[in-house]
Amino acid sequence: MIFAIWLRMNLKESPVFEKVNDAETVAPAAAQDTSLGAMFKSKSFWLATGLRFGQAGNSGLIQTFLAGYLVQTLLFDKAIPTDALMISSILGFLTIPLLGWLSDKVGRRLPYILLNISAIILAYPMLSIIVDKSYAPGVIMLSIIVIHNFAVLGLFALENITMAEMFGSRNRFTRMAISKEAGGLVAVGFGPVLAGIFCNMTGSWWPIVAMLVAYSLIGLVSALLMPEVRDRDLSEAEDAAEAPHKEAVAYGALSSRR
Structure with missing residues (x-):
């Protein structure tokens, strides 16, 4: 926390933020509704909230x-899920920047789509292995690592x-912060509680x-x-989903120059 405070105190504002502030100091921007x-x-707010919620x-x-x-509930050795999540998080130091780099090359939508589809496909086979004590601990841990990287770290x-x-x-800071925190608060706060209720009601791991x-x-x-x-002009005042035509034209022009 001390390092984070020091970092933020010594980190300059982004050039885009300073440019917008300077422009409004000289000539106030056209009236724009920034209310809740x-x-x-x-539309961008709800799409961002959905991405975060998932x-x-x-x-x-x-x-x-x-x-x-x-x-x-299943009386596994506590080292199995703990060690698996620890190993998976260490692997995240490689997979997270790799996926970030990949999204700079192919765009943001395609990796998001592929990761979510993969998580849907892997949910049942990975969970069926994870909850089965007949498998070796290494196999169970590998299954946790796979679903964790696809369904959590990859999206992160x-x-x-x-x-x-x-x-x-x-509106970037306000809307991003609210969509990120609101989606996380609801999903993380209520999700495990509901999962516990459903698992108790059914006596099964299927609700997971x-x-x-x-x-x-x-x-x-x-x-x-x-x-x-990807490559959107961050100085644009409008949210991306509210100006699709403009963004499509700009993106097409940028691609043609490449």
């Missing part, structure tokens, strides 16, 4: 609920840069699979509906 009501009407929901299920479920790698690019320069699929579907739909935001 306008935010809730913004990733955070999967994170709460796998990193919080599933680890406890294996130990407390894309989340922050994509959400920042989805909002215009006038169903919720993983549901969260991934929310992320998938949001990714399918969002505009491509």
Whole structure:
């Protein structure tokens, strides 16, 4: 925390933010509705919230609920989920920047779509292995690592840069912060509780699979509906989904110059 405070105190504002502030000091920008009501009407806000909701929901299920479920309900050795998540997080130091680099090459939408589809496909086979004590601990840990990287860390790698690019320069900080925190609060706060209730009601691990699929579907739909935001001009005042034609023209022009 001390390092984070020091870093933020010595970190300059982004050039885009300073440019917008300087421009408004010289000549105030055209009137723009920055109220909460306008935010809730913004398509970009709800798409960003959906992307965050899917990733955070999967994170709460796998990193919080599933680890406890294996130990407390299925009586697994607590080292199995703990070590698996630790190893997976260490691997994230490679997979997260790799996916970020890849999204700079192919765009944000395609990796989001592929990761969410992969999480949906892998949910049942990975969970069926994870909850089965007949498998060797190494196999169970590998299954946790695979679903964790696809359903959580992979999406996290894309989340922050994509959400920042989805909002215009006038509202970027506020709308990104609210969509990120609101989506995470609801998904992580209520997801494990609901999973516990459903698992107790059914006496089965199937609700975990169903919720993983549901969260991934929310992320998938949001990714399918969002505009491509890679290489978007961050000085644009409008949110990305509110100016699709302009962004498409700019992106096409940039691609042709390449």
